[in-house]
Amino acid sequence: MTSTDTTTGTHVSTLAELAEYVGKPLGLSSWITVGQDRIDTFADATDDHQWIHIDPERAAKESPFGGPIAHGYLTLSLIIPMWYEVLKVDSVTLALNYGLDKVRFTNPVPAGGRVRLDATLKSLEDLPTGGVQIVIEGVIELENSERPAVVVEAIYRMFE
Numbered sequence: 001m002t003s004t005d006t007t008t009g010t011h012v013s014t015l016a017e018l019a020e021y022v023g024k025p026l027g028l029s030s031w032i033t034v035g036q037d038r039i040d041t042f043a044d045a046t047d048d049h050q051w052i053h054i055d056p057e058r059a060a061k062e063s064p065f066g067g068p069i070a071h072g073y074l075t076l077s078l079i080i081p082m083w084y085e086v087l088k089v090d091s092v093t094l095a096l097n098y099g100l101d102k103v104r105f106t107n108p109v110p111a112g113g114r115v116r117l118d119a120t121l122k123s124l125e126d127l128p129t130g131g132v133q134i135v136i137e138g139v140i141e142l143e144n145s146e147r148p149a150v151v152v153e154a155i156y157r158m159f160e
Contacts, residue, residue, distance in 0.1 A: 029082035
């Protein structure tokens with residue numbers, strides 16, 4: 001994806017208003033830089049210290065990617081701050097990550113690379129206990145790349 005700094009999102013007052021967005025794009029988040037410091041912090045938090053992530057000198061010499069890359073799960077975890085830019089529902093008092101389907105890490109993110117979320121509302125269903133469950137088709141784009149970094153279906157539950 002080419003670089004633009006345009007952030008778009010969907011803002012509604014209530015969950016009932018979301019029904020009209022099923023099958024439609026919700027918007028784009030702003031770009032997030034995935035720097036080496038962030039990669040190192042993630043490695044410490046997860047005890048995943050594989051050299052391809054945390055040793056820039058070795059990664060430059062031995063990696064097929066020409067340098068260190070972000071952990072796939074680090075890139076995936078960035079869906080959270082990006083998600084908050086893409087959809088805002090004023091009446092929601094609680095939102096939960098319910099799960100993920102069809103996660104694919106389709107392109108490594110090099111240290112210093114930038115990613116953003118492009119999200120579409122795939123489905124919405126009312127929950128028997130109140131609230132809704134939504135499924136988001138998410139594409140975490142990698143700046144200046146035709147292939148995205150991650151493709152995912154994210155499931156959220158929201159309550160008013």
